Amino acid sequence: MGRRDQVNVLGLTKKDYDGAPSTLCVGCGHNSIANQIQQIAWELGLPQHQVIKLSGIGCSSKSPAYFLGHSHGFNALHGRMPSVATGAVTANHSLIAIGVSGDGDTGSIGMGQFKHLIRRNVPMVYVVENNGVYGLTKGQFSATADQGQFNKYAGGINELTPIDLCFEAIISGCGFVARSFSGDKHQVQELLKAAVNYDGTALIDIISPCVTFNDHEGSSKSYAWVQEYNEVINDISFIPEQPEIMVNYQEGESISVKLHDGGIVHLTKLDKSYDPRDREAAITLLERYQDPDKIVTGLIYINEDKKTSTQILDLPETPLVHLAQSDLRPSREALADALNTFRM
Numbered sequence: 001m002g003r004r005d006q007v008n009v010l011g012l013t014k015k016d017y018d019g020a021p022s023t024l025c026v027g028c029g030h031n032s033i034a035n036q037i038q039q040i041a042w043e044l045g046l047p048q049h050q051v052i053k054l055s056g057i058g059c060s061s062k063s064p065a066y067f068l069g070h071s072h073g074f075n076a077l078h079g080r081m082p083s084v085a086t087g088a089v090t091a092n093h094s095l096i097a098i099g100v101s102g103d104g105d106t107g108s109i110g111m112g113q114f115k116h117l118i119r120r121n122v123p124m125v126y127v128v129e130n131n132g133v134y135g136l137t138k139g140q141f142s143a144t145a146d147q148g149q150f151n152k153y154a155g156g157i158n159e160l161t162p163i164d165l166c167f168e169a170i171i172s173g174c175g176f177v178a179r180s181f182s183g184d185k186h187q188v189q190e191l192l193k194a195a196v197n198y199d200g201t202a203l204i205d206i207i208s209p210c211v212t213f214n215d216h217e218g219s220s221k222s223y224a225w226v227q228e229y230n231e232v233i234n235d236i237s238f239i240p241e242q243p244e245i246m247v248n249y250q251e252g253e254s255i256s257v258k259l260h261d262g263g264i265v266h267l268t269k270l271d272k273s274y275d276p277r278d279r280e281a282a283i284t285l286l287e288r289y290q291d292p293d294k295i296v297t298g299l300i301y302i303n304e305d306k307k308t309s310t311q312i313l314d315l316p317e318t319p320l321v322h323l324a325q326s327d328l329r330p331s332r333e334a335l336a337d338a339l340n341t342f343r344m
């Protein structure tokens, strides 16, 4: 049997997880990320009817059309994906939500929405395809562009301080913060698998070069730059729950974090002193890597103990969307009791 005929636990081939053909530029980092999402969805055997793909506006936000053609999808307004995602996941918390946004969609127009989604800890994977420009509208600088960078399409030099989305996520309380590079397939795939199995908002900020408007010399979001300056802090592998697998790791060199569903995030520490469970260390690390010629990738921070929005809202096990009218409408007595609690 050839690789193309190989089937996953659901008896489906990888092709069954295809979306529409990509209309993005050849070589765009976003295409590679879409392929990696398709790959891990197939490998993990995600049921497509249980997945909702969410995005805003941008070349990056178009990419959900290019994978998982049988899943639900919602292309929100520019920067407004987080509120649509919050609504969708609240209405049906049994869905696996995968959001794909851009550095403009998240870091510029959508920053407020992004922060509040994280604050609520809405359980979803939140991928930012970060190229430092507004690719769709022809190369203006986005909020993640480096100060002092020249880009002829953006009209000169960027005078403004860049925003680091991993930093913003950690200080807003995010419990899963990672950075990667679209050219590192293994790292992107393993981070995605861990993120899908993480219970809460899982941010992966992926540097994803725009070959048309920002892949030139001097751009820290170009393929050549990231290949030269990328410092990987940990080699990550995700191990799904399987009782027979024993994880063997050497103290001091590896870390295993058990997720709620039993899956394990296994990290081989490349920087021996770094522990991604230490929030202060994560903030210090990002502070140290503010210079564009120091790019850090890997799992930067993980915290498994945060309550999700589903738990905070105390939602019933049956998703709201599946409750009958009779379950949702309080009885006359229950309503009277509730009103009485507001009377002095």
Ligand SMILES: Cc1ncc(C[n+]2csc(CCOP(=O)(O)OP(=O)(O)O)c2C)c(N)n1
Pocket: 057, 058, 059, 060, 061, 078, 101, 102, 103, 104, 105, 106, 109, 129, 131, 133, 134, 135, 136, 137, 142, 210
């Ligand atoms: C409210 C609103 N403002 C502005 C625009 C124009 N616009 C469309 S996409 C975009 C930026 C997209 O940049 P990014 O999110 O980085 O995606 P990329 O194309 O780089 O992947 C802008 C400003 C819009 N569609 N809607």
Ligand code: SF4
Pocket: 023, 024, 025, 027, 028, 029, 030, 059, 060, 131, 135, 136, 209, 210, 211, 212, 213
């Ligand atoms: S313009 Fe840039 S971001 Fe948009 S598809 Fe082309 S390479 Fe990708």
Ligand SMILES: [Mg+2]
Pocket: 058, 060, 102, 103, 104, 129, 130, 131, 132, 133, 134, 135, 142
């Ligand atoms: Mg962009």
